[in-house]
Amino acid sequence: MSLKKINNIFVKLDIRLALIFSLIFIVSSLLLSTITFVTLFTAIQKSDHEAIRQRTLEYWATFQHEGVHGLLSQFQEESIVGTTATYFIRFADIENNTLYINLPPEWESFDYSPLLRSRAPRSVEFIILRSTGERFNLEVASISFDPGFILQVGKSTENRYILRLVYFRIFSIVFVVLVGFSFLSGFLASSRFLRPMRMLNETVTTIIRTGNMDARIAESGRASELEQFVKSFNLMLDRIQHLIAGMKNTVDNVAHDLKTPITRFRGVAELALQGDGDVETLREALSEGLVQSENIIRMLNTILDIATAETGLLSVSYHEMDISKILREVAELYSFIAEEKQISLETDIPERLTAVGDSAKISQALGNLIDNAIKFSPKDTRIHLQAGFEEESIVIKVTDQGPGIPEADIPYIWDRLYRSGNAKGTQGFGLGLSFVKAIVEAHGGSVHVESVPGKETVFSVILPGRRM
Numbered sequence: 001m002s003l004k005k006i007n008n009i010f011v012k013l014d015i016r017l018a019l020i021f022s023l024i025f026i027v028s029s030l031l032l033s034t035i036t037f038v039t040l041f042t043a044i045q046k047s048d049h050e051a052i053r054q055r056t057l058e059y060w061a062t063f064q065h066e067g068v069h070g071l072l073s074q075f076q077e078e079s080i081v082g083t084t085a086t087y088f089i090r091f092a093d094i095e096n097n098t099l100y101i102n103l104p105p106e107w108e109s110f111d112y113s114p115l116l117r118s119r120a121p122r123s124v125e126f127i128i129l130r131s132t133g134e135r136f137n138l139e140v141a142s143i144s145f146d147p148g149f150i151l152q153v154g155k156s157t158e159n160r161y162i163l164r165l166v167y168f169r170i171f172s173i174v175f176v177v178l179v180g181f182s183f184l185s186g187f188l189a190s191s192r193f194l195r196p197m198r199m200l201n202e203t204v205t206t207i208i209r210t211g212n213m214d215a216r217i218a219e220s221g222r223a224s225e226l227e228q229f230v231k232s233f234n235l236m237l238d239r240i241q242h243l244i245a246g247m248k249n250t251v252d253n254v255a256h257d258l259k260t261p262i263t264r265f266r267g268v269a270e271l272a273l274q275g276d277g278d279v280e281t282l283r284e285a286l287s288e289g290l291v292q293s294e295n296i297i298r299m300l301n302t303i304l305d306i307a308t309a310e311t312g313l314l315s316v317s318y319h320e321m322d323i324s325k326i327l328r329e330v331a332e333l334y335s336f337i338a339e340e341k342q343i344s345l346e347t348d349i350p351e352r353l354t355a356v357g358d359s360a361k362i363s364q365a366l367g368n369l370i371d372n373a374i375k376f377s378p379k380d381t382r383i384h385l386q387a388g389f390e391e392e393s394i395v396i397k398v399t400d401q402g403p404g405i406p407e408a409d410i411p412y413i414w415d416r417l418y419r420s421g422n423a424k425g426t427q428g429f430g431l432g433l434s435f436v437k438a439i440v441e442a443h444g445g446s447v448h449v450e451s452v453p454g455k456e457t458v459f460s461v462i463l464p465g466r467r468m
């Protein structure tokens with residue numbers, strides 16, 4: 001897939017996420033405004049009804065104390081003062097003849113004839129009258145006073161109608177602005193959120209297209225989970241690059257190391273065939289061929305051994321092992337090679353350290369550590385092989401005064417086929433340490449290294465074991 005196509009997918013993803021944000025916003029703001037509106041509207045309606053009820057009760061009290069005349073003169077007073085300007089008031093006698101009516105002029109569109117016909121109940125009851133021209137109603141409370149007088153008090157719902165109108169007008173303006181804002185901010189947020197993904201894709205595509213493993217995602221330096229992901233991804237690329245470099249190195253080494261015995265073998269065979277067929281010469285050529293082919297087989301076996309140890313398929317035979325004895329034997333075996341290189345191999349091995357496992361494999365693994373120490377150290381230096389018992393475990397340390405291992409290489413030296421830059425000019429496949437690690441871990445132990453380049457390098461092996 002081309003970069004352009006991938007970018008298009010991300011742009012579409014940005015828009016999709018922004019649309020989802022906006023949709024969530026629209027639904028929640030509609031819900032919120034509906035709840036707000038209903039609550040507000042109901043509260044105002046309740047307070048309007050309460051005001052009508054209150055006024056009705058006041059008139060009832062006047063009627064009780066001062067009779068029809070008292071009530072009529074209160075109506076007169078109120079209409080002069082203007083306190084009843086927004087109220088519909090009608091007072092009728094037993095025959096339903098209107099004794100008093102207050103009808104605000106703007107309410108003439110109401111057909112209030114049903115009120116003239118209706119009989120009033122004993123307790124306050126609301127009747128709703130629709131207007132013919134307007135969009136609001138008239139809410140009228142009616143009640144009958146003994147011995148049959150009728151009082152009707154009403155108020156229009158115009159204030160609620162206006163509230164609804166203003167509310168919807170303001171809400172629709174704010175709503176349109178906010179939806180636009182939420183889409184825009186959603187788009188910006190999601191494109192910012194997806195930026196590392198986009199860069200990740202660009203990096204991967206570049207690597208696939210060019211085969212160049214140097215491409216990395218730019219790190220912003222901010223502390224976030226996405227940034228952590230970017231860092232881990234870059235780290236993974238570093239590791240892969242290191243491994244590929246290591247493997248390439250080793251394949252070169254293997255080819256080089258195999259080439260020498262095979263070329264020698266061919267040279268000897270050619271010489272023998274060119275000769276006069278003397279049995280002794282042929283015999284010598286064959287025996288040289290045997291030695292060289294054994295070298296090749298040994299090399300290939302090491303590679304296979306590592307492969308099985310690394311994949312966990314290696315079968316370990318478990319027996320009680322005398323670690324002290326194994327260490328002394330290994331030291332003895334390597335003392336000749338050390339001597340040849342004028343390196344002194346010192347030991348500090350206590351008696352009776354025992355563990356359970358495969359003594360041949362453990363011996364081979366420890367041999368690899370001493371082999372490395374000798375191989376990488378210059379002459380006239382010292383190697384110290386030391387063993388001890390700490391916290392239920394046997395701790396074996398091999399210290400050398402060689403060039404050491406650069407800090408950046410430390411995490412990789414245990415990898416199969418990895419050889420550090422300091423291994424240039426020495427023989428090997430980069431398999432020794434991975435064999436050590438695989439064997440020690442198969443015995444439930446662990447391996448560690450500490451190196452101060454130019455000073456000393458300490459390889460430690462920790463094995464579960466006992467001191468007898």
Ligand SMILES: Nc1ncnc2c1ncn2[C@@H]1O[C@H](COP(=O)(O)OP(=O)(O)OP(=O)(O)O)[C@@H](O)[C@H]1O
Pocket residue numbers: 368372373376400402403404405413418419420421422423427428429430431432433434457
């Ligand atoms: N004692 C040491 N001093 C310095 N560098 C070391 C030491 N031991 C290991 N290394 C580094 O770690 C690398 C891996 O070691 P390892 O034993 O796996 O491979 P090798 O010795 O190069 O090859 P092989 O063990 O297969 O013969 C070495 O190539 C070397 O760069």
Ligand SMILES: [Mg+2]
Pocket residue numbers: 368371372428431432433
């Ligand atoms: Mg080695």
